[in-house]
Amino acid sequence: MSATTDLSTTYAKSGIAKDVFILRQLVTKDFKLKYRRSVLGVVWSVLNPLLMMVVMSIVFSYLFGSNIENFPLYLIVGNITFSLMSDSTNAALWSIIDAAPLLKKVKVDRFVFPVQKVLFALVNFAFSLIAVALVMLWFHVMPTWHLVWLPVCLVLLMLFCIGIGLAIGSLAVFFRDIIHLWGVVILAWTYLTPIFWDFSLLTSNPAVPSWIITLVKVNPMYNYITFMRDIFLWQQSPSMTTLAACVLWAVVMLAVGFVIFRKTEHKFILYV
Amino acid sequence: MAINQTAAPEYAIEVNDVSMVFNMASEQLNSLKEYFIKLARRELFFKEFRALDHVSFKVPKGEVMGLVGTNGSGKSTMLKIIAGVLEPSEGSVVVRGNIAPLIELGAGFDLELTARENIYLNGSLLGYTKEFIDEHLDEIVEFAELRDFMDMPLKNYSSGMVARIAFAIATITEPDVLIVDETLSVGDVFFQEKCERRIQSFIDSGNVTVLFVSHSIEQVERLCTSAVWIERGKQRMIGPVKEVCEAYRNQFN
Numbered sequence: 001m002s003a004t005t006d007l008s009t010t011y012a013k014s015g016i017a018k019d020v021f022i023l024r025q026l027v028t029k030d031f032k033l034k035y036r037r038s039v040l041g042v043v044w045s046v047l048n049p050l051l052m053m054v055v056m057s058i059v060f061s062y063l064f065g066s067n068i069e070n071f072p073l074y075l076i077v078g079n080i081t082f083s084l085m086s087d088s089t090n091a092a093l094w095s096i097i098d099a100a101p102l103l104k105k106v107k108v109d110r111f112v113f114p115v116q117k118v119l120f121a122l123v124n125f126a127f128s129l130i131a132v133a134l135v136m137l138w139f140h141v142m143p144t145w146h147l148v149w150l151p152v153c154l155v156l157l158m159l160f161c162i163g164i165g166l167a168i169g170s171l172a173v174f175f176r177d178i179i180h181l182w183g184v185v186i187l188a189w190t191y192l193t194p195i196f197w198d199f200s201l202l203t204s205n206p207a208v209p210s211w212i213i214t215l216v217k218v219n220p221m222y223n224y225i226t227f228m229r230d231i232f233l234w235q236q237s238p239s240m241t242t243l244a245a246c247v248l249w250a251v252v253m254l255a256v257g258f259v260i261f262r263k264t265e266h267k268f269i270l271y272v
Numbered sequence: 273m274a275i276n277q278t279a280a281p282e283y284a285i286e287v288n289d290v291s292m293v294f295n296m297a298s299e300q301l302n303s304l305k306e307y308f309i310k311l312a313r314r315e316l317f318f319k320e321f322r323a324l325d326h327v328s329f330k331v332p333k334g335e336v337m338g339l340v341g342t343n344g345s346g347k348s349t350m351l352k353i354i355a356g357v358l359e360p361s362e363g364s365v366v367v368r369g370n371i372a373p374l375i376e377l378g379a380g381f382d383l384e385l386t387a388r389e390n391i392y393l394n395g396s397l398l399g400y401t402k403e404f405i406d407e408h409l410d411e412i413v414e415f416a417e418l419r420d421f422m423d424m425p426l427k428n429y430s431s432g433m434v435a436r437i438a439f440a441i442a443t444i445t446e447p448d449v450l451i452v453d454e455t456l457s458v459g460d461v462f463f464q465e466k467c468e469r470r471i472q473s474f475i476d477s478g479n480v481t482v483l484f485v486s487h488s489i490e491q492v493e494r495l496c497t498s499a500v501w502i503e504r505g506k507q508r509m510i511g512p513v514k515e516v517c518e519a520y521r522n523q524f525n
Contacts, residue, residue: 010445011370011399018399025396033384105379106397107356107371177304266359270294 026116045127060196078195080128088121092165100272114165146231153227156250163253166261193221220249284481285331290363292324323349325505336482338496346505369448378438383427416440453485
């Protein structure tokens, strides 16, 4: 039975090793459950952004896209980047409340639940990159060495999303209002981010007050999306301003999320 | 209060002056607006409930200790604090070694996943490594006697079958500390006996420290060497199992 077990390999060597294994199991679970009983399965992760792109191209190309080269590519890159943020934060919002049965039963590091949702969104994002590759092929846009920036951008965006996830996931435990509020925030954020419109439309229009332009410029998602478009579409390295803004937002949001999470995590079990 | 004052680092579990206070809100406040209105009106009242009040005891390595008390006396709260699920309001708990908490079996089980997938998920939460689960998967399945159903979603299992899998995973390796909370009553009589034999083998090995909770005072007397009696959150008595159980029984007379 158990007497022969070599104890050195039985238990995870450190807390980190344990959490990594837990995260891998939880993300795998999410993935299996998402595509269970669907005929196309994981193909949907590729198909979904493509279909969205087609719809948005048809709707918006006459409105905004006339002066943008390869508008569908512009759309899909912006869209999947924003979806990565909105999907991960929407899921992280529920993550701790949904983990109630677990939190009440075992000792587990509570940060794994928001992080799990962000990682799962990243897995989905990886599949949408296949869709981006297909669109690039279609428009004969050749990938360049600038794509080596992709991991940098993704890590920064991940940290940013984990920060939001920790914050709203924790707060949602105490105030369920956050859940309703977040939908509105995401909607406002969608319009404030140049996903389907061109930022130059704002700057070239004298009727637009300057504070709106500033607001869009400091908008973290504007910066992350610009980063992505730089390396995929415009085939250039991101500007120092963009890079700095992305780093700053990632650090600030992670710090805010971490502080809120740390202050509240001890009380989760009494409220979930 | 400790039973054995010698060799201090030899304690597997140390409970130092632990209190657990729950704030029972007089009303459930679930919205931000309500919260601020109440806060502004200074109507935010909480009723304090002390589930545990300055409890202290130590369990030496290899000892089998029983925890007795009537319903609602704080036994489960105590176990959850030792297992690390709850954090005490005051005081501290030290546990040396790996815990197998047989308090709530099957943590993290997802009914949509198959038994095999659940074993890995649950195993990760218990702190096992992937290699260890790979190696012992057959043993777990063997013990649970569910070989033919491994790739079936758990929702098609009976509750007894789920409990078998859960018990098998939790006890596949010899833990340093075993916490048993009447989970022996899972499955049919034959499986219950099998579970008891496994726990008995842990006790016999002498390496495993066991904290045992049961309403059956006879079972506690049979298995344990010492016992703690907690009543309404207060520690009433601690000592050799015979004396504590005797006193516990006498309160009803």
